Amino acid sequence: MDQQQALSLQWAFGFSSTISNGVADLTDKVVYVAAHTAIIYDRIEKQQTVLQGHCNLITCLCVSEDKQLIFTADAGEDAMVVIWEAASGQPIRTINSPHPKGIIAMDLSRDGQQLVLLSAATTDGEAVEMEQEISLWDLTDEGSLETPVATGSVPAGDVQTCIHFSPEFNSEIISNGKQRVYFWKTNLPFSKDFKYYSPPVSARDFKQSIGDFTVSVFIPGTTLAVTGTVDGDVVVWEEGHMMEPGSRPPDRRAVKILRIHFASISSLVIVDDYIVSGGADGNVRFYDAKLRLVAWFDDIDAGEVTSISFASHKMQQLRDSTEEHDKFMAPDFIVGTSKSKIVAVKSDSFERVERVKSGELVLEGTFDAVLALATHPMRSEFVCAGSAGLLWLWNYSTKHMLMRRQFEKLRGCVLTFSPDGTRLAVGCTNGSLRLLNPNTLEDVQAFRFTTGSIVQVAWSPDTLSIAVADSHNYVALITYGHGKFGDKWEYIGKYGTHTGRVSGLSFEGLGAQTRLFSVAEDGLMVEYDVPNCSVDGGIRLVSYADIGRAAAMPTAVCLAPPTQKTASGGPLIITADNAFKFRTYDSATQTCKKTVLGPTYGGPLKNLNVFQTAGRDDHFLAYATPEKVIGLSLLPLDGDPSKAMGLIAHPGEITGMAVSYDGRRILTVGGKDSIVNMWGVDVSVLESHAKAEKQSNPYMSLIEGGEGGEFYGEMKDYFYYSQIHSQGEETTAPRQIDGQVVLAEVPNLMRALGYYPSEYEVADMLAELQGEAAEAGQPAPTHVDFTRFISLYVNHRPVFGVGKEQLQAAFAALGADPVTGVLDAEDLIQAVTQEGEPMSGAELEDCLLALCGATQVDECLPPSLDSKQFAEEVLGFEDYAQIA
Known part of the structure; x- marks a missing residue:
């Protein structure tokens, strides 16, 4: 672990299996994409080297022929291309912001001298806002990579998703989208523009339907190119006639269509004189230049093939090592699949008389969006839940998956271990709650008491009570003990205590002293009388208080460390809100004890976790924002910026964060990126930084x-x-x-x-x-x-000033017309003088006269007005449209 970082990425579980050719073989190592990070995995030493530098999701990866250089590119704001040294994992060159929205595909020429980039047309599902471009970059120039040597615009109408060089001529490039294939040609150094030709293809010509295109490559040693389709076909393109130098690329035409897979073709690669295809049927097949089947690997059985990559040695070396020239020979290769598996396949397994399952599992991860995560309180294990109803149990010390379970028609979205580690609570999107045995993932007991999704689950310290909050803003209680039906878990009831989303549930105390608190985005803090709740009497409340401050909504809640107590000896409650503040409350009086500035990057915090590290008595706070950022803070909270840190943990949404039982690791999940990242924690680094930065103010x-x-x-x-x-x-x-x-x-x-x-x-x-x-x-x-x-x-003070949205929201709350946004002046005056913290008539008159520079109040307000008029004519904002 890097001793200069309070949080450092120790391991990434899983890889971005949906990226075409997002896995590359480095012989004894494998490089692959894991969200915004590239990972070099040493197959011998079982170690990862982390390539960090991208802030956005990496969209494409390629490796030089000699396996010495790795190229990664991303899409989004401030996108870039990074060139890494494979041996050290260090970046050696970058291309900053090559295209406004980043890169969707790229390819490296066989000689390693040129790189072609295909720009992204969309980001995160946005509508297409600009035309795509391709750009050619000269890697032989030792200077900085600031401008491409050639560029071209992609005609509108079909977003291109794949691009490849000709293996023989760097001046020829092929790209494709779902409907069109483009053949590009450059005439350097005479012209810096690309010329292109897009041949038509019609189902009428071939008397069969033609599926959407997926991937395209040139066939080496020929004038042919092929494009795969979602139907498992390849369209063969043939050069029409020779053209004069400097003219448009040679015309191409579709000459035939061949079925080579029984499902979508997801990968086409060239190895020497073979064309190798991978399909959604899970098969890998080798064809010669005439598209005759030479070898097939139909028994890999690891899911849909999304990546194929070959070891570094050449075909000729293999042929020179044997006298059996008719024997099928190819370098060993790596396959990446949609099931988040990387499989190593030996090519000579094709010649075995007794065929067995091909391939050796190199690593595996989760393979759908991860919705929730929890760490075991006593063991080096974590469990995560996928959007397709899967549960995975991992050992994060050995990096092995221990088991998994598929729920039928259920999706877990909240996971929590009991404090003693004997039970796992799984809250589901359909409102059911499952209690599982964490050793087997088998059901112990199941409940269904709401039609809403479960959003929060909390265990009492003595493991005898469970609190549950749902998306309808109800809080439910389940207890274990001597009930009507013997010693078992019983549903006590639920209470509609909140009108906003429940941000957190916290238990404190044992037995008859057990206390439960809920805090929600409606600004209410509620305490429940847990010892006196019963099946017959239902849930009882102790108190509730409005803790909303300046319309700030609590977004995350946790208990302060036991060392921080109220005057009465009770716990302090820490909240984070959408005003980017931490607030500490006395649980006995429910009054605010302290307000401090929180992290202002990544959005309002959604997850707080107070923890200890092994061998230390003090406590620390881990936090996560809804997107991208996680961090640490020293306690007690005081707003000192040198006592907190944050970093980009995922390129998008963060759906879960949990701290290991010994406080030495933090695990995070990135939702749609399907990656679980494990971060090493070194709080001494943060303490040293705070000490070094300490000053009088x-x-x-x-x-x-x-x-x-x-x-x-x-x-x-x-x-x-x-x-x-x-x-x-x-x-x-x-x-x-x-x-x-x-x-x-x-x-x-x-x-x-x-x-x-x-x-x-x-x-x-x-x-x-x-x-x-x-x-x-x-x-x-x-x-x-x-x-x-x-x-x-x-x-x-507020982190952000009063803006256009705040003024519109204020007018809406005061009863403005929902369509026009207009509010009667009388209603405005009545609200200001009678609601909330009312102003007296004299105070209001003084304020209006001072703001408007008038002598009479009647001159200050028209009979009715909207938020724009109020901002410009009363408050005096010069340009309402430019208010932040």
């Missing part, structure tokens, strides 16, 4: 312009003025400037700096200061110094 880096900047100067000026203002402005008495302002001035200071806290938020700030003093055994504070004021400002 660590929040300066979060202020616009930093210390010494213009805004910092304004803060100092306002702070100094507040000290004068609190002592009276019209006086000749000596001033007592002691570097502190009275607490009553704090709200005015915030507003002067552009942050307008509600009275509710002001109360939170004052309560936070008083709580700090009480914990330190000091009297309630009456003043605050400049350093503490800056931390209050940074931690409490």
